[in-house]
Amino acid sequence: MYVLLCVVIVLIIRACYNISCAMRKQRRIEKIVMKNFPGPELKFFFGNALDFVGNKGILEVLLDYKSKFGDIVYTRVGPTANALIISDSHFMCAILQPRRNLTKGHVYTFTENWLGDGLLTAPAELWEKKRKLLTPAFDFHQLMDFISVFDKQCDILIEKLIDQAPVDSINIHSLISLCSLDIICETAMGVSIGAQRNQNMEYVGAVREMCRIIADRSRSVFKSMKPFYVLTEDYLSEKKCVEILHRYTDRVIEQKRTERKNKKPVVKKRQMINKRHISNLLEILLDYSDKEKGLSEKEIKDEVHTFMFAGHDTVTAAVSFFIYEIAKHVNVQDELYNEQQRIFGESEVNKAMQEEHIFQMKLLDLAIKESLRLYPPVPVFTRKVTNEFRYDGKLIPEGINLTLFIYGMHRNSKYYEEPNTFKFRRFANGLMLPPGGFVPFLPFSNGSRNCIGQKFALWEMKVMLSKLIRQFEFRPAEPEHILDLRAEVVLTSKNGINVKVIRRQK
Numbered sequence: 001m002y003v004l005l006c007v008v009i010v011l012i013i014r015a016c017y018n019i020s021c022a023m024r025k026q027r028r029i030e031k032i033v034m035k036n037f038p039g040p041e042l043k044f045f046f047g048n049a050l051d052f053v054g055n056k057g058i059l060e061v062l063l064d065y066k067s068k069f070g071d072i073v074y075t076r077v078g079p080t081a082n083a084l085i086i087s088d089s090h091f092m093c094a095i096l097q098p099r100r101n102l103t104k105g106h107v108y109t110f111t112e113n114w115l116g117d118g119l120l121t122a123p124a125e126l127w128e129k130k131r132k133l134l135t136p137a138f139d140f141h142q143l144m145d146f147i148s149v150f151d152k153q154c155d156i157l158i159e160k161l162i163d164q165a166p167v168d169s170i171n172i173h174s175l176i177s178l179c180s181l182d183i184i185c186e187t188a189m190g191v192s193i194g195a196q197r198n199q200n201m202e203y204v205g206a207v208r209e210m211c212r213i214i215a216d217r218s219r220s221v222f223k224s225m226k227p228f229y230v231l232t233e234d235y236l237s238e239k240k241c242v243e244i245l246h247r248y249t250d251r252v253i254e255q256k257r258t259e260r261k262n263k264k265p266v267v268k269k270r271q272m273i274n275k276r277h278i279s280n281l282l283e284i285l286l287d288y289s290d291k292e293k294g295l296s297e298k299e300i301k302d303e304v305h306t307f308m309f310a311g312h313d314t315v316t317a318a319v320s321f322f323i324y325e326i327a328k329h330v331n332v333q334d335e336l337y338n339e340q341q342r343i344f345g346e347s348e349v350n351k352a353m354q355e356e357h358i359f360q361m362k363l364l365d366l367a368i369k370e371s372l373r374l375y376p377p378v379p380v381f382t383r384k385v386t387n388e389f390r391y392d393g394k395l396i397p398e399g400i401n402l403t404l405f406i407y408g409m410h411r412n413s414k415y416y417e418e419p420n421t422f423k424f425r426r427f428a429n430g431l432m433l434p435p436g437g438f439v440p441f442l443p444f445s446n447g448s449r450n451c452i453g454q455k456f457a458l459w460e461m462k463v464m465l466s467k468l469i470r471q472f473e474f475r476p477a478e479p480e481h482i483l484d485l486r487a488e489v490v491l492t493s494k495n496g497i498n499v500k501v502i503r504r505q506k
């Protein structure tokens with residue numbers, strides 16, 4: 001008992017010492033930054049944390065800061081979690097210049113039990129080697145090979161929707177998430193898991209809960225500090241979720257290993273295309289682990305956890321919000337349907353997708369861009385400055401977190417007319433560039449740590465949307481469904497993304 005008490009006292013003293021060191025550093029940062037950038041009044045210890053109390057989501061609070069203080073705002077949650085909230089495209093592009101600001105912000109540490117040091121969260125010094133290793137898994141030739149998988153999995157999605165249509169209100173997000181989970185497993189991992197057929201909601205449910213917990217930690221003083229967080233219910237919930245998520249991904253790795261051992265791959269293992277030897281992501285990881293000084297078991301798992309999450313949840317959000325928006329714009333939907341008929345012919349309603357079709361869908365391309373502008377699946381992401389730099393003559397000190405508020409920039413009236421309206425030809429004549437020519441459109445980020453799966457995502461979206469538009473008409477749900485948008489790592493709607501679905505007459 002006496003020993004335990006001593007341990008607790010030592011831990012408390014150590015925590016107090018760490019906090020006081022961090023606060024000293026923080027005061028120096030604040031002295032520099034607050035001279036140059038406005039922000040809401042900071043309360044003792046809490047900073048701006050009280051602004052998030054109640055049911056207020058991150059989006060709501062950040063939009064409020066933006067409207068009161070402008071496009072670059074200084075805030076702090078608790079004693080040390082500082083951030084410049086940025087909705088200015090010029091500053092964002094300066095931050096994301098190639099090879100600059102490769103270190104992710106402090107909130108990414110909240111994912112460590114789940115994603116470890118996978119590519120998305122990896123510290124800068126580990127990142128480069130991983131990125132080089134994994135980039136070939138998403139090259140053009142590999143993607144061409146994936147189209148048939150996108151197509152096949154979308155056929156199952158269509159079957160599921162046909163079973164339900166006509167339906168006045170259905171949460172399209174749930175169905176799409178299982179389809180995109182099947183797709184990422186069968187493409188990047190080369191393993192079929194049958195999530196749609198088995199209605200396996202456990203994995204996607206755990207992803208949603210983890211995203212909620214991470215978002216909650218980022219706006220709470222106490223949950224953001226580990227010693228307090230471990231005393232909360234969310235900590236227990238996180239443990240359960242991580243167990244589910246890891247069990248699921250471990251099974252994927254196991255299945256792949258067994259296939260390799262038996263040398264009877266269920267899905268085509270490797271192919272020669274244009275005399276190039278190509279492998280999927282998991283093949284690359286396992287091949288590399290066999291080498292001397294190759295990847296450890298944990299490194300392989302971290303990547304599989306990362307890609308299964310990053311590769312399915314973002315696309316699900318993008319496709320679901322797209323459908324919600326075209327359900328409200330019947331004229332747009334008609335134009336998109338006509339384009340599909342021009343490409344596939346009137347009678348070939350479910351014709352399989354080929355590579356050349358992807359490039360013919362010009363209107364769908366425009367509509368996807370506009371939908372990604374209004375609903376960027378990654379609405380906010382952050383970097384931590386490790387080498388101070390100057391922006392517009394102002395010092396951006398080491399240790400500050402830079403929050404790139406993509407949702408805020410995409411809906412900034414400085415860059416877009418009627419920024420909250422879905423105008424599907426908005427990008428028809430290219431982008432309206434502000435002075436300096438920096439593009440205020442960054443759904444996939446930019447620079448060295450941009451999205452590795454950008455092309456994969458756009459092709460997958462096109463296949464899914466082309467097939468859905470050819471088969472169904474979407475209308476606003478009855479009764480009316482108003483989105484409750486939240487930035488929970490990935491953009492989501494707390495009350496679902498509901499639409500009415502009617503099967504097209506043949």
Ligand code: HEM
Nearest residue numbers: 119120310311314315318377378381444445449451453457
């Ligand atoms: C519409 C769909 C998608 C959107 C909007 C999107 C957006 C983004 C954004 C904004 C980032 C940068 C995040 C940051 O800096 O913290 C990112 C990184 C990343 N994305 Fe995506 N993504 C999408 C789909 C995908 C897919 C399909 C995959 C995998 C197949 C993927 C894998 C990744 C990975 C691994 C990273 C980290 C890259 C690195 O740090 O080198 N994403 N994505």
